[in-house]
Amino acid sequence: GQNIDQPTEMTATEGAIVQINCTYQTSGFNGLFWYQQHAGEAPTFLSYNVLDGLEEKGRFSSFLSRSKGYSYLLLKELQMKDSASYLCAVRDHNQGGKLIFGQGTELSVKP
């Protein structure tokens, strides 16, 4: 089967760095996505990893280790607008390429 775990909630301070972890177990791993979702809104795409290593995109970076079934999303220079839910999702080619989502991590950025 498949299982994706993320912390339920995290708190960080404006201007700081925060790392949101995601661990997964899936039979046919074919990529990992991170999405940001503000309350009551649609998720928006942040990053994609399919090979091991770090992908950097501005203030956001995402890391993947396929052997460990582990990813993290790193947010630097936190801003108040970064307060949102962050969703980790794994694509499984044994399931028709569907995305399997974790429960999301609710990040609160404090002044």
Added chain:
Amino acid sequence: DGGITQSPKYLFRKEGQNVTLSCEQNLNHDAMYWYRQDPGQGLRLIYYSQIVNDFQKGDIAEGYSVSREKKESFPLTVTSAQKNPTAFYLCASSLGGQGASYEQYFGPGTRLTVT
């Protein structure tokens, strides 16, 4: 400009009534998806379609039905058989269902309340 739309944003229905949620995209995407989101839970896949006139059940298809008569449209019907229909429903689309790096684009969602 291109995008994916869902309407209405808020929908209220009485128990026992069927209700259809619309989803339209003009991104020329082949694949479309319906998810349900409940408080404190991740997105759960209801149905998906990788090509016109074809669709597959997701993880929680019971009590729902879909159609894919046009590439642009993928309406979801919540039937009276769905035991807990009150939820936030999200529609998404992507270039291909099994592509290596095709992210899914989400619509703004429909919040359905059934009383």
